[in-house]
Amino acid sequence: MSSSSAAPAAKPPMREALVAAAFRLFVERGYEQTTVDDIVALAGVGRRSFFRYFPSKEDVVFPDHERCLADMTAFLAVSDEEHEPVRRVCDAARLVLRMYAENPAFSVQRYRLTRQVPGLRAYELSVVWRYERALAEYLRGRFSGRPDGTLRADVIAAAVVAAHNNGLRSWLRSDGEGDAGAAVDHALGFVQRAFGRAVEDVASVGVGPVPAGGPAERPDDVVVLACHRDAPLWRVVQELETALGRT
Template identity: 65%
Template sequence: MREVLAQAAFQLFLERGFERTTVDDIVARAGVGRRSFFRYFPSKEDVVFPDHERCLAEMTEFLAAVGDEDPVGAVCDAARIVLRMYAADPEFSVQRYRLTREVPGLRTYELSVVRRYEQTLAGHLRGRFGTDRDGELRAEVIAASVVAAHNNGLRLWLRSGGAGDPEEAVDHALDLVRGVWGQPAGPSPAREKPALPATAGASGVTAGSGENEVIVMVAAKGAPMWRVVQQIEAAVGEG
């Protein structure tokens, strides 16, 4: 019934346009009642994306079953589940792509669906990277990168009218993501402190002047702050 309603809706969208098609028109074309429509779709917009709930559930199930050894590879593989959904029905996928380009409201709705995929991927990565600041950041950035790469390859295929192999462009884009993010980020290398030519004074103020700058380091243990500031000002003035 879900497929029957989606097919009836798209026939009408193509004939009349999205805005001029009502739910009553859709159920009349499908030969069912309004209750049947709302049993499967909360709104007319949802009938344009009839397969995303199932796809999100499949993605969540897949990620719950994968191991911990390659989290970036896992989310890239999860994104391919979405690709296979589109590739399973090229004609419908191309029609939907063209329709969402024409109707701003559908484009907004589609972006909300894409965001749900991104959140699902980020949630999986957060569980692997930890909840510290960098782990959270890496999860969000990698998830966004995976979604952007997947969508770039997918839209190339959709813009071609569904010609050729959709996996080729998507695999190329996802391989780029894996190349960038596949290895866990290590700690930042320690930076060598520049040598300061001047010697420390009694208050622990060290000053060294370069061609266009003055470097001042304060190590004034127990010295009054006003004295430290005074000697810093004197050092800067001399430099």
């Protein structure tokens, strides 16, 4: 029953008007106390217009996730063998961050709302799960044929999502004041160090006999590490990090 058909390009503004009206009411009255009728009344449109854009009241809280999921899927679909897989899924996760960072005030408001309303929390978990599955599916393809390919894919996808969300939440808790990109880059860097491969640098490492006269550190900055064959790998890596000054 909307009579706005005369206005060209009216659809995107109507969608935004519905989101704005919804959030104004959610903040003023609470999410549970706000009905779709309240939202359409404030936005000055009919119920059918609301449901043209949003299947349910919950969906108006997360208006951009479907687009972002589509963007992520498209981004991963155009990957090729040149892309280091872990870096690629980290970059895909950054698309989600970009969506949040586009509108900090809205994102912070929604974060608070989601923490208060269990139903929205559940909705968000299902969205996060879909992002995680998109990353895992991509990694499963890249790791297919490798031992533990699906395991590796699932674990890395979960780790990337957890790191992204850790960085995102720290930014949201700062009321969107900090540098969202830096927080998420830092968090994703942790996952890349744990699982990532940097294909371009393969040639710079050698394993084998110690160079003649080889001390612990040679002038050309070669680090020599001696370890027992049965030493736990984590410990060797920790020593390596120390030796390489990466701690």
